[in-house]
Amino acid sequence: MDMPFWKTKRLHEMTREEWESLCDGCGRCCLHKLRHEETNELSFTNVACRLLDLETCRCSDYARRQRRVPDCVGLTPEALAEIDWLPPTCAYRRLRDGQDLAWWHPLVSGDPDTVHQAGISVRGRAVSERRAGALEDHVVDWPGKAPRARRARQNNNSREKTEC
Template structure:
């Protein structure tokens, strides 16, 4: 049972949320749409500043969200049954934060009511990413700022 004093993300576990509540957790930062590299020797995950070509680099939203899995077969669908695998998401990600028992960041759209605070805080990929088609050698694009 939800109370009006506490928002749903403080009352429900990720697995208890409705689909609409789950989707609303996404802050729209675009960090999960950045390509990652895995070191063959150490299996360490490295973020790049190379965004999926479907990501609008200004709005940080997918240009074709309903058809993203058809157009980008290796696009990852975040679902509650994958919570144990959320360690690859950036530390600012609401899904990861809630899975780890942390609060949403102060700039999160569910708290502020808009995505402008997130962009103003520098928490999105806006102004920091390039598309795959312009990247060249991906190893030259490893970055630490998404973390």
């Protein structure tokens, strides 16, 4: 049986299609972050980019996102070396750091909804920047934390679940 591509290839060896498929659709990277000038400390908010669809947790204009939102960061293997704000649940970060994809990742589960079922996505927890007001009023810690693991039964199979 062949091993999945993310177990046999380094990030820079992946095709564009493979690279794009690593995005689990959680939307956490599309939340605004605040960087404190004095300390360089990072704070996460629950305020989403105006292009993020808060139900699907996908960009509503992915192909033109960087033209419409100039500070939108395009993830590349090279950029990953410099980025310190990806959530610990992010597949790009996990693979960069030598970890495997989590059970709820669509490439593992075969179901794009497991990222939402596992509570990893921003669905139900984010507000659009169009309605939010001051970012400082929306500082939260959950986007920068890995959820606590717990065991749960699903269809008589024991499966790791996560919660924030």
